Amino acid sequence: RPLVSVVIPNYNYGNSIGLCIDAALQQTYSPLEVIVVDDHSTDDSLNIARRRDVTVLQTPRNSGVAVARNTGAAAARGEILFFVDSDVALRPDAVEKAVDELLAHPEYGAVCGIYEDEPLIRDSIVEECRVLQAYCWRMDSLGTVSFLFSSLTAIPRKVFQEVGPFNPRLRQTEEVDYGERMSARYQIRVTPHVL
Numbered sequence: 001r002p003l004v005s006v007v008i009p010n011y012n013y014g015n016s017i018g019l020c021i022d023a024a025l026q027q028t029y030s031p032l033e034v035i036v037v038d039d040h041s042t043d044d045s046l047n048i049a050r051r052r053d054v055t056v057l058q059t060p061r062n063s064g065v066a067v068a069r070n071t072g073a074a075a076a077r078g079e080i081l082f083f084v085d086s087d088v089a090l091r092p093d094a095v096e097k098a099v100d101e102l103l104a105h106p107e108y109g110a111v112c113g114i115y116e117d118e119p120l121i122r123d124s125i126v127e128e129c130r131v132l133q134a135y136c137w138r139m140d141s142l143g144t145v146s147f148l149f150s151s152l153t154a155i156p157r158k159v160f161q162e163v164g165p166f167n168p169r170l171r172q173t174e175e176v177d178y179g180e181r182m183s184a185r186y187q188i189r190v191t192p193h194v195l
Contacts, residue, residue: 005032006084007072007082008036010037029095109182
């Protein structure tokens with residue numbers, strides 16, 4: 001089975017980074033490595049990551065999520081890159097289901113998962129509304145899309161190398177840019193099986 005590199009970009013998510021890393025380490029899939037790329041956090045999230053059995057890297061300066069993802073991808077050894085944001089905790093079978101989809105469908109450039117309808121940490125009504133909106137948006141997007149849900153997505157390394165890195169100049173909408181570039185060559189699938 002192909003080695004999967006779970007790449008977690010992080011900036012000031014001390015409240016959730018531990019849950020995110022622990023969920024990545026508890027996947028049913030093997031072989032797997034976990035790489036956390038800290039984008040110069042000012043909270044305790046870097047120390048939280050360092051207390052776990054993962055590779056921890058730092059960007060040269062605070063540069064945005066695209067640079068953090070690219071840094072992790074460059075250090076990764078896996079044949080499949082699984083990007084997950086630091087405020088997301090994967091279900092135990094998320095990586096396994098994503099790999100199964102990619103292996104069964106070589107025409108897929110990426111398999112994107114969906115959020116559940118409740119937040120990982122219930123700390124405000126705003127967070128609950130944001131998560132519910134993201135859940136509904138992804139449920140409405142099931143199937144083939146032209147954009148990338150980069151907060152929860154698996155990409156074969158060969159596809160990532162062909163499409164190229166995330167645009168480091170974009171601090172927002174980097175996933176839209178990446179999806180447009182990828183969908184010109186490959187299908188991007190959103191599935192409810194990767195949670």
